[in-house]
Amino acid sequence: MFTFPVVEGSKRRIHIQVARQIARKILSGELHENQKLPSEMELCNSLGVSRTALRESTKLLSAKGLIESRPKVGTHILPRSHWHFLDSQLLEWIQDIDDIQPFLSQFLGLRKAIEPEACAFAAMNATAEQRKSLSVYFQEMTEAAENFDYQSWIINDHRFHQTIFLSTGNQFYVPFANILETIFKQFINHSSEGGRFCLKEHRAIYNSIMAGDSKQARIDAQTLLDDENQRLALVAND
Numbered sequence: 001m002f003t004f005p006v007v008e009g010s011k012r013r014i015h016i017q018v019a020r021q022i023a024r025k026i027l028s029g030e031l032h033e034n035q036k037l038p039s040e041m042e043l044c045n046s047l048g049v050s051r052t053a054l055r056e057s058t059k060l061l062s063a064k065g066l067i068e069s070r071p072k073v074g075t076h077i078l079p080r081s082h083w084h085f086l087d088s089q090l091l092e093w094i095q096d097i098d099d100i101q102p103f104l105s106q107f108l109g110l111r112k113a114i115e116p117e118a119c120a121f122a123a124m125n126a127t128a129e130q131r132k133s134l135s136v137y138f139q140e141m142t143e144a145a146e147n148f149d150y151q152s153w154i155i156n157d158h159r160f161h162q163t164i165f166l167s168t169g170n171q172f173y174v175p176f177a178n179i180l181e182t183i184f185k186q187f188i189n190h191s192s193e194g195g196r197f198c199l200k201e202h203r204a205i206y207n208s209i210m211a212g213d214s215k216q217a218r219i220d221a222q223t224l225l226d227d228e229n230q231r232l233a234l235v236a237n238d
Contacts, residue, residue: 015056018049020093022057026066026077027116028097038076064090086175091183107183108225114176115161116221119205120214125169131210133163136160138206145197153197160202164209198224 025031037043044054058075061067065082067077084090093113126134137160143151165177201224208217 014049015053018047018053018057019060023093024096025096028092031077032081034079086179088179112225116218118165118173119217119221121168121170123163123209123212123214123217126167130163130167130187
């Protein structure tokens with residue numbers, strides 16, 4: 001029988017804390033797909049919260065596709081195919097679990113699918129101001145690599161890739177600059193620290209975009225993402 005830790009006081013609204021506690025167990029696999037949650041009374045007692053707070057939390061979890069509540073049936077964990085992985089709050093909660101690598105590995109698979117094309121679009125559509133921003137961030141990355149400054153590299157690497165997505169001229173790429181911000185930083189931190197900086201590969205992407213060479217920008221992005229320095233082995237979807 002699993003238990004939930006009592007939710008302590010916080011500046012955040014209590015129902016968000018409750019949802020986060022439950023989501024953590026779902027995302028980590030401690031609670032399994034199609035598993036039934038304890039009764040409302042049991043959850044209230046375990047978490048130390050009111051029925052109102054619990055019901056608000058279940059509404060939040062339902063909106064993210066994690067659970068489903070039905071009268072006279074109870075609340076069950078939904079299959080992963082229902083989970084809203086691009087929800088910014090859900091991505092934030094993923095940071096809480098102990099073994100985040102499977103999520104980061106799958107995120108690498110997503111990057112391999114969309115980022116080379118984003119670089120190609122950026123080479124064609126980046127504005128003068130966006131190209132200026134890329135220059136600033138690449139210069140900061142260069143200095144970070146020369147000084148072995150991982151923290152500065154992580155910050156500016158994120159800004160560099162974020163600007164690429166914003167430079168595509170395609171609104172459907174914008175969420176990957178904004179919604180995925182938290183997990184992208186986590187990914188860069190995990191894949192960079194202890195390894196090399198991949199400055200050469202980033203310079204190739206930068207030069208191709210600045211030259212307006214979309215074909216080469218696509219190839220250079222593929223080279224970066226295929227680099228073993230990512231240190232993340234792709235895992236199959238469950």
